[in-house]
Amino acid sequence: MNGYCGKMLFVDLTKRSYEVQALTEETARQFIGGYGIGAKVLFKRMKSGANPLGPDNIVGFTTGPLTGTDALFSGRYTVVCKSPVTGGWNDANSGGFFGPELKKAGFDAVFVQGASETPVYVWIKDGEVAIKDAAHLWGKDVLETEETLKAELGENRLRAAMIGPAGEKMSLISAVINDGHRAAGRGGSGAVMGSKKLKAVVVRGTGNVPVADSEKLKAANQEILHIMKNGPMAQFVPIFSTFGTTMAVSAAAISGDSPVKNWGGVGIVDYGQDGAKNFDGMVMDPKYRVRKYACAKCPIGCGAIYNVKGGKWPVGETGRPEYETSAAFGCLMLNKDLDAVIKCNHICNTYGLDTISAGATVSWAIECYENGILSKEDTGGIELTWGNAEAIVKATEEMADQSTEFGKVLALGSAGATEKIGKGVEYLNSVKGIELAMHDPRLAPGFARTYAVDPTPGRHTKGGMGMSQMRNPDPSKYNSEGSGEPDLQATVFTEIVNTAGLCYFNSFTGVPNMAGKLMPPVTGWDFSPEEQRNTGLRIYNMRHAFNLREGMKPADFPLPKRCVGDPPQTEGPIKGLTVEHKGFIRNFFKAIDWDETTGKPRRSSLEKLGGMEDAINALGL
Amino acid sequence: MHINVTFSSLSRILAGVEQEILVVPEGTTVDRLFRILGQKHQNLPQDIKGTYFLVNGHNCTHDLVLAEGDQVLIFQLLGGG
Numbered sequence: 036m037n038g039y040c041g042k043m044l045f046v047d048l049t050k051r052s053y054e055v056q057a058l059t060e061e062t063a064r065q066f067i068g069g070y071g072i073g074a075k076v077l078f079k080r081m082k083s084g085a086n087p088l089g090p091d092n093i094v095g096f097t098t099g100p101l102t103g104t105d106a107l108f109s110g111r112y113t114v115v116c117k118s119p120v121t122g123g124w125n126d127a128n129s130g131g132f133f134g135p136e137l138k139k140a141g142f143d144a145v146f147v148q149g150a151s152e153t154p155v156y157v158w159i160k161d162g163e164v165a166i167k168d169a170a171h172l173w174g175k176d177v178l179e180t181e182e183t184l185k186a187e188l189g190e191n192r193l194r195a196a197m198i199g200p201a202g203e204k205m206s207l208i209s210a211v212i213n214d215g216h217r218a219a220g221r222g223g224s225g226a227v228m229g230s231k232k233l234k235a236v237v238v239r240g241t242g243n244v245p246v247a248d249s250e251k252l253k254a255a256n257q258e259i260l261h262i263m264k265n266g267p268m269a270q271f272v273p274i275f276s277t278f279g280t281t282m283a284v285s286a287a288a289i290s291g292d293s294p295v296k297n298w299g300g301v302g303i304v305d306y307g308q309d310g311a312k313n314f315d316g317m318v319m320d321p322k323y324r325v326r327k328y329a330c331a332k333c334p335i336g337c338g339a340i341y342n343v344k345g346g347k348w349p350v351g352e353t354g355r356p357e358y359e360t361s362a363a364f365g366c367l368m369l370n371k372d373l374d375a376v377i378k379c380n381h382i383c384n385t386y387g388l389d390t391i392s393a394g395a396t397v398s399w400a401i402e403c404y405e406n407g408i409l410s411k412e413d414t415g416g417i418e419l420t421w422g423n424a425e426a427i428v429k430a431t432e433e434m435a436d437q438s439t440e441f442g443k444v445l446a447l448g449s450a451g452a453t454e455k456i457g458k459g460v461e462y463l464n465s466v467k468g469i470e471l472a473m474h475d476p477r478l479a480p481g482f483a484r485t486y487a488v489d490p491t492p493g494r495h496t497k498g499g500m501g502m503s504q505m506r507n508p509d510p511s512k513y514n515s516e517g518s519g520e521p522d523l524q525a526t527v528f529t530e531i532v533n534t535a536g537l538c539y540f541n542s543f544t545g546v547p548n549m550a551g552k553l554m555p556p557v558t559g560w561d562f563s564p565e566e567q568r569n570t571g572l573r574i575y576n577m578r579h580a581f582n583l584r585e586g587m588k589p590a591d592f593p594l595p596k597r598c599v600g601d602p603p604q605t606e607g608p609i610k611g612l613t614v615e616h617k618g619f620i621r622n623f624f625k626a627i628d629w630d631e632t633t634g635k636p637r638r639s640s641l642e643k644l645g646g647m648e649d650a651i652n653a654l655g656l
Numbered sequence: 657m658h659i660n661v662t663f664s665s666l667s668r669i670l671a672g673v674e675q676e677i678l679v680v681p682e683g684t685t686v687d688r689l690f691r692i693l694g695q696k697h698q699n700l701p702q703d704i705k706g707t708y709f710l711v712n713g714h715n716c717t718h719d720l721v722l723a724e725g726d727q728v729l730i731f732q733l734l735g736g737g
Contacts, residue, residue, distance in 0.1 A: 270699065271734065274669055286665035286731035290708055303713050308662065308729070315665055474735075502735050508708045508715070543734070608715045 036060050037247040038100030038558040039068075043076070044142045044164060046157055048231050049090055049149030053157075053164050058143050064560065064570075065646035068099030069534035070126035071574035072144060073115030074581060077124075078649055080148075083584045087119035087223075088205060088230035090150040096137065096196055096236055099536025103138025103244040106553045107256050108538045110135055110331030114196070114211045114219035116227045117581075120448060120468040124490045124581040125222035128533060129196075130330035131214035136194040139240030147233055156197075156235040158188065161242060169234035173203060176385040177212045180235065190239045197235035198225045199387030204437050205229040206446035208392035208470075212384060216338075216354030217330070220389035222469065222491060223448075247559030255552050259544065260334060268545030272335065275543050278316030279337030280358035285311035287358065288366040291478040291609040292505055294471070295366045296421065297398045298464045298597040301607035302366060310371035314361040319373060324355065330538065337540060341377065348378035348428065356380040356390075359495075362473035363394025364427065368401050372424035379431045386435035392448050395470035397430050399449035402462040409459070415441045464595045469493035476616065477600045477609045479504035480513055483616035484522060484623055487592050490578035496539050498529025515618030519626030522619065527571025534574055572627070573644045576636055579629075580650035589620075589634045657682055657724040659689065664731035667707070671697040680722070686711065687718040689728065706732050 039058060046053040058072070066072045073095045085091035094116040101109035112134030118125035137145065141162035154169035172180050177199045185191050195213060202209035202225030209225025210218040228234075246252055263272050274282055287293040288311035289302040296305050312318055316339075323343055329336030339355040356364070356376055360383070364376045383390045397419075403409040404419040411418065415433070417426050433442030444452045450468035453459045464471050466486050472495035476483035481500030489497040500522050504512040531550045532539060541549040554562040596602075600613040624631050628640040638656035641647040650656075659678045663671045671693070680692060690704050701707060709716055710729040722728070 270670070270701070271666070274666065275734070278669075280735075282669065283665040283732065283734055286667075286708070286733055289664065289710070289729070290731065290733060292733050303710070308664065312664070315668075317669060505733050505735060506706050509705070607713065608710055610714075 036063060037245050038104065039063055040138060040141050040143050040244065042142050044145045044159070046145065046147045046166065047149045048147060048151040048155065048166070048233060051151070051166055053166070063100070066574055066577065067531065067534035067570060068102070068143065068536060069097050069111070069113040069128070070115050070578065071530070071534040073097045073113060073126060074124065074574065074577040076144070076146060077115060077117070078577060078581050078584070078653075081117065083586070085117060087117045087122065087227060090148065090231070092117045092227055092230070093146050093148045094224060094227045094231065094233070095144055095146040097144040098134045098138050099534055100558050101553055102536035103135040104246050104557050105249075105252060105256065105332065106557055107259055107332055107334055108541045108549065109536045109553070110333060111533070111536045111538055112137065113533070114224045116224050118222040119226050120207050120223045120450070121492065123467070123585050123587055124578045125224060126491055126578070127211070127219035127221045127224050128496065129211070129213055129217045129219040130538060131194070131217035132331045133194040133196050133213040133238065134536060135331045136238045136240050138244050139242045140238045141240060141242055145236055147231060147236070150230060151232040154232045154234050156184075156233070156237055158237045160190070160239045172234050174200060176200065177387060178215055178385055181215065184235070184237055188237070193237055193239040195235045195237040197387075198228045199385060201386040201388045201435050201446065202226060202229040203234070204446065206388065206434070206437070207451050208389050208396060208446065208448040210383075210387050210389045212387050216384045218384070218389065220391065221494060225387050246557045248556045251556035252553070255556050259546050259549065259552065262546045263334070263544045266545035268543060272544060275337055275540075276335045278320065279339065279355065281314065281316030281319060281355065281361065284314040284358055284361050284365070287362065291475055291607065293362040293366050293473050294464070294475050294598070296369055297367060297402045297462060298595070299402070300369070301604055303607050306366045306369055311366060313371055313373045314365050314376065319355070323377070325352070328354070333538065335540065335543070343374065343377055346374045348374050350378055350381040353377060353381040354384060359473045360390040360394065363391050363398070367394055367473070368398040368427060369422040370424055370427055371422060375424035375428050378428050382431050382435050388435055391472055392470045393431060393434060395464065396434065396445050396449045396452065397427055399452070399459065399462050399464070400430065400445060403459045408462070413441065413456075415439045417441070464597060466492035466592050466594060471595070471598060474501060474505060475609075476501070476598050476614050477604070477612050480515070480614045480616060480619060481522065483594055483599055483614050484619040486598070487594050487616070488589075488620055488623060490575070490582050492592055498526035500525055502542070513612070513615065515615055515622055517622075518619050519622035522623050523626040527568055527575060530571035530574045531567050569644055573646055575627070576641060576644065576647060577650060579634070579636070580647070580654060583634060584653050587634070589631065657684070657722070659684070659722055660725070660727045661693065662727070662729045664729055666732045666734060667700065667730045670699040670701070672699070673697070684722050685718065686716055686720045686722065686728070689722060690718075693730070701732070708733065
């Protein structure tokens with residue numbers, strides 16, 4: 036089967052056993068890869084009501100058909116599980132090199148269930164599998180862990196998806212980290228691995244992933260490179276290649292794109308241009324950049340490695356903070372200290388925390404402290420005030436290592452923290468416990484629909500109209516009339532990108548429908564626009580069905596008031612604005628044929644898509 | 657009249673300058689300013705569609721007529737992760 040190994044590995048840590056099962060062509064074609072196959076497998080193998088931190092949860096590491104081939108932008112993989120935050124479907128996407136290495140090692144996906152009594156890691160080398168003791172790795176950060184693994188296995192080129200101490204201690208905002216600074220961050224996947232005492236999945240592969248037509252794949256790659264150099268984004272590609280997502284941090288902070296002061300502030304008033312521009316790549320890079328970083332098969336290479344040797348927090352070599360991190364630890368808490376943001380990013384990477392949730396949680400805690408909800412006694416003496424860089428770093432350290440009672444509270448994430456302490460709920464900015472990403476629906480209302488309706492709430496990388504609206508100042512974007520079909524199209528298209536193994540930033544190249552260009556030469560499928568749409572719909576509905584089976588309904592996902600301008604801001608670029616988010620949501624439900632109250636899809640819609648029998652039966656449609 | 661122009665983020669990279677004071681005719685609109693800047697800084701986008709303007713900290717329409725001493729902030733948003 037071209038584009039696939041045709042094999043999935045199922046590991047049972049309770050029984051300390053594993054088995055290899057075939058990935059059928061039918062399943063591959065219907066669900067592609069990534070969280071598509073992940074949702075199909077987990078829906079089939081899990082029952083509703085499983086404790087997310089118990090042995091019945093399954094954590095999966097899934098790739099796409101493009102991953103591991105020569106297709107450009109194809110370095111992505113996904114971690115799937117039941118989220119310990121939402122109690123529903125979770126998927127989190129990461130780049131780097133782990134995904135391609137897993138394919139070369141002979142597997143399209145690895146699923147782990149059960150729980151070990153003692154720490155272990157799964158070692159996969161060219162199809163051979165072993166469950167190995169990880170007691171000596173428990174407590175190590177991700178950099179130390181990878182170094183130790185390479186030495187003990189004698190494999191300098193291995194790749195690993197692992198947890199740091201934060202995941203070991205089951206922080207609900209812990210991430211799965213690979214390649215030192217790439218994160219499958221959102222939704223608490225790290226905690227699920229920690230609950231199984233699974234330190235890492237470690238892979239080394241020398242195999243090849245079969246492709247249908249290597250000459251046509253080469254030609255498709257050439258066409259992509261040509262469009263990048265000569266097409267509508269030709270001017271921006273080199274800038275993105277140099278500065279990555281840091282190219283517009285200050286503009287985002289003052290425009291209303293980035294949330295400011297825990298979503299209650301105004302960038303141009305409370306933060307200012309002078310503070311914001313510290314975090315633009317053109318300001319940061321001359322100070323610290325030592326080299327570029329590119330994920331597997333990426334011709335852009337939007338990452339960078341910094342070396343911070345001096346100052347208050349000399350972390351040495353570390354990944355450049357991305358936009359979300361710079362916003363979450365920067366303008367969200369009125370922090371103008373670049374070194375502090377780099378330090379917090381480094382803590383999150385090495386201990387294994389989601390930078391969005393971590394920053395948002397500290398920001399929540401600051402607002403609680405400033406308003407007397409948290410006292411200095413509660414914070415263990417940390418004066419957690421807006422923009423206080425030392426306090427922010429201290430709180431982040433304690434959240435990562437849970438060395439203090441306050442740190443243990445923060446490690447629950449903002450929603451978990453309010454439950455623990457019984458207060459502070461008025462300062463939450465989350466949907467179903469997931470802290471919102473750093474793009475404000477008051478500037479781009481499409482994000483309101485995505486945050487509330489995607490089966491993984493609070494995300495900015497799940498399609499919809501938010502990203503395109505953000506780039507467009509035209510006020511017609513606030514009118515929800517006719518939004519249903521374009522919103523749905525932009526959503527199902529993203530399902531294909533994410534499950535094929537492509538990077539979300541392929542959209543920055545100006546190449547229309549890159550997945551549609553690369554999938555046929557790799558898989559040999561026609562992959563017509565109609566098939567792409569139906570496949571995207573099927574995958575989206577499968578993820579949604581997982582949530583419905585857990586008893587969730589639309590009313591369980593209310594948006595926090597600040598992010599929709601309720602009440603509106605009184606100054607700044609988005610003053611006076613309240614987002615009519617219910618119209619966008621209603622239109623989306625109509626376009627995708629879901630009941631507005633129950634969230635249930637129409638049976639006939641799913642029957643038409645095919646491959647949804649499990650969901651139809653389980654949901655009693 | 658004198659208009660204070662600040663380029664932010666991507667615009668700053670494309671223009672090659674962070675701030676400048678432009679002398680423009682009375683009655684110049686935001687749209688006209690954009691075209692003047694496009695002629696001066698050839699790398700700036702030629703299509704006004706994706707460009708944000710904040711005049712004295714506020715959003716504006718492209719037909720807004722500028723006044724002496726106005727502070728105009730220009731930028732694009734491309735998205736981030």
